[in-house]
Amino acid sequence: xxxxxxxxxxxxxxxxxxxxxxxxxxxxxxxxxxxxxxxxxxxxxxxxxxxxxxxxxxxxxxxxxxxxxxxxxxxxxxxxxxxxxxxxxxxxxxxxxxxxxxxxxxxxxxxxxxxxxxxxxxxxxxxxxxxxxxxxxxxxxxxxxxxxxxxxxxxxxxxxxxxxxxxxxxxxxxxxxxxxxxxxxxxxxxxxxxxxxxxxxxxxxxxxxxxxxxxxxxxxxxxxxxxxxxxxxxxxxxxxxxxxxxxxxxxxxxxxxxxxxxxxxxxxxxxxxxxxxxxxxxxxxxxxxxxxxxxxxxxxxxxxxxxxxxxxxxxxxxxxxxxxxxxxxxxxxxxxxxxxxxxxxxxx
Ligand code: AHM
Ligand code: MG
Numbered sequence: 001x002x003x004x005x006x007x008x009x010x011x012x013x014x015x016x017x018x019x020x021x022x023x024x025x026x027x028x029x030x031x032x033x034x035x036x037x038x039x040x041x042x043x044x045x046x047x048x049x050x051x052x053x054x055x056x057x058x059x060x061x062x063x064x065x066x067x068x069x070x071x072x073x074x075x076x077x078x079x080x081x082x083x084x085x086x087x088x089x090x091x092x093x094x095x096x097x098x099x100x101x102x103x104x105x106x107x108x109x110x111x112x113x114x115x116x117x118x119x120x121x122x123x124x125x126x127x128x129x130x131x132x133x134x135x136x137x138x139x140x141x142x143x144x145x146x147x148x149x150x151x152x153x154x155x156x157x158x159x160x161x162x163x164x165x166x167x168x169x170x171x172x173x174x175x176x177x178x179x180x181x182x183x184x185x186x187x188x189x190x191x192x193x194x195x196x197x198x199x200x201x202x203x204x205x206x207x208x209x210x211x212x213x214x215x216x217x218x219x220x221x222x223x224x225x226x227x228x229x230x231x232x233x234x235x236x237x238x239x240x241x242x243x244x245x246x247x248x249x250x251x252x253x254x255x256x257x258x259x260x261x262x263x264x265x266x267x268x269x270x271x272x273x274x275x276x277x278x279x280x281x282x283x284x285x286x287x288x289x290x291x292x293x294x295x296x297x298x299x300x301x302x303x304x305x306x307x308x309x310x311x312x313x314x315x316x317x318x319x320x321x322x323x324x325x326x327x328x329x330x331x332x333x334x335x336x337x338x339x340x341x342x343x344x345x346x347x348x
Contacts, residue, residue, distance in 0.1 A: 122248025133250025156283030206260025
């Protein structure tokens with residue numbers, strides 16, 4: 001079983017402080033940044049849990065940089081994260097999926113970290129009380145002086161920490177500083193996140209796949225063959241796989257981290273780079289999946305090695321159990337034995 005429940009009673013604040021003690025040269029700046037971020041998360045969690053109240057549902061009437069309608073809760077989450085961090089002096093600038101460029105903090109309040117975030121992932125699920133999330137990623141500054149967007153055009157392997165919060169039937173925070181993945185669960189009566197799973201490990205292989213299969217006719221034939229393979233019974237009982245898809249990347253990846261299998265948002269004819277954004281969504285999720293012993297790929301390359309060209313670029317993604325993702329890559333590259341034995345010949 002991959003899930004080992006934590007035995008100690010530890011809050012997120014204490015866990016962060018304990019981890020900092022392991023670094024002899026730590027200044028405490030990173031811990032304070034995380035503490036500020038946790039305050040923003042608590043505020044967002046409060047609003048998410050009251051989403052049906054306060055007349056907060058509905059559109060603001062504006063669109064984000066992708067031309068998509070923005071919901072009020074997205075705007076609130078975006079703003080509250082910035083407000084919680086801009087006076088701390090630990091972060092130099094932030095980049096949010098909800099804004100066009102880099103947002104530098106005022107001179108005099110600039111620290112040595114850069115924060116990248118998707119304030120509310122899966123926002124189309126808000127109105128129906130399905131899980132949504134907040135994704136974040138932290139980089140250390142490379143230079144002193146003026147901060148430019150180019151400073152964030154670096155591979156995801158340079159993240160010093162990444163995490164997400166999944167607002168579901170309970171609220172969980174999944175987080176890594178590059179030493180494994182820990183899971184915290186929120187107690188709303190105390191306003192505290194408690195460590196619930198220490199060093200989460202993803203199973204080597206799962207039995208579930210997660211993808212928007214409505215797009216299947218627009219995929220390359222190799223990917224259609226892979227899905228055909230997953231649905232074909234095998235003698236050892238490993239296949240067919242079950243399909244699970246929520247439509248919130250955070251929630252779909254959260255399930256994959258626990259149960260194994262894989263999550264995909266592939267390229268298709270209409271979206272040659274897929275849908276998800278490399279910096280705001282895919283890199284932090286890929287970092288966590290790798291830290292839990294999984295694999296994250298665009299079908300051909302390791303996600304965390306990709307050097308971004310723009311802040312908002314999209315990337316196809318396959319992430320999850322290492323054996324499942326490796327098998328998806330083999331299909332995409334046309335080298336899986338099942339394809340070569342003539343199966344899937346009926347596909348285009
Ligand atoms: P969002 O950040 O604007 O909410 O969009 C990203 C979401 C992901 O969470 C999810 O994986 C994907 O969009 C679902 O897309 P689709 O509806 O095409 O399946
Ligand atoms: Mg998103």
